[in-house]
């Protein structure tokens with residue numbers, strides 16, 4: 001299947017979307033924080049990213065979901081900084097402290113082509129939201145030089161509807177987290193009271209664009225792959241997340257993840273200072289099956 005961005009480049013729609021996104025950087029509303037800072041003038045908002053892209057690492061990654069990994073891995077590019085500051089973040093050195101190396105748009109395009117040359121099955125952009133215009137620019141350059149892999153948008157779920165709209169015809173596979181349904185949890189753990197509302201409206205837009213996950217010969221080519229990390233003591237909220245995903249589509253691909261551990265500031269929060277229990281994860285997975293989700297972690 002031809003990646004969406006190739007078709008958009010051919011029909012001219014890619015360039016207008018890239019322009020609209022680039023324009024946003026001067027009054028940044030790329031994510032729901034809507035800081036309004038001028039990143040082109042060096043200002044920084046909540047995510048602490050300036051206009052220069054910063055990349056923490058890149059390479060073939062074999063730890064993602066099997067339809068992304070295949071035999072040669074997912075071509076992963078980890079971006080530094082993040083619009084969320086989750087108190088339990090496992091990558092806080094990258095996302096909150098901002099470790100990484102400044103890279104030009106041309107550098108990022110070269111990385112994508114290199115990953116394709118290594119045999120990776122897709123380009124997997126991890127925490128891309130705050131660098132959306134720069135990454136779209138890099139995809140355009142790389143596509144002109146022969147990039148033909150599906151583009152994976154691996155994001156935290158706290159997304160701006162307008163930004164996602166501008167990715168229509170550019171992204172092939174959306175891979176958002178749905179972290180919480182509860183306003184209280186989203187406020188306490190990610191300082192984002194409107195997390196669920198923003199996440200769900202973006203999720204529906206993503207689904208309208210790409211549909212449920214399509215897997216051909218064991219590899220994802222297009223669609224929506226949703227992730228949810230079960231938190232200790234919050235099975236009821238996980239069930240509300242499952243309800244929302246089930247309402248979207250019976251064919252939703254939902255990875256219910258079990259790897260929570262108390263990282264970053266989690267040990268300061270009562271109840272978050274322990275690993276999640278197997279029985280908690282099993283209960284959420286069983287509930288997903290009860291709700292009719294056929295494509296979920298067992």
Ligand code: SF4
Nearest residue numbers: 028031034035045047
């Ligand atoms: S991407 Fe960063 S600067 Fe822009 S609105 Fe979001 S948090 Fe603010």
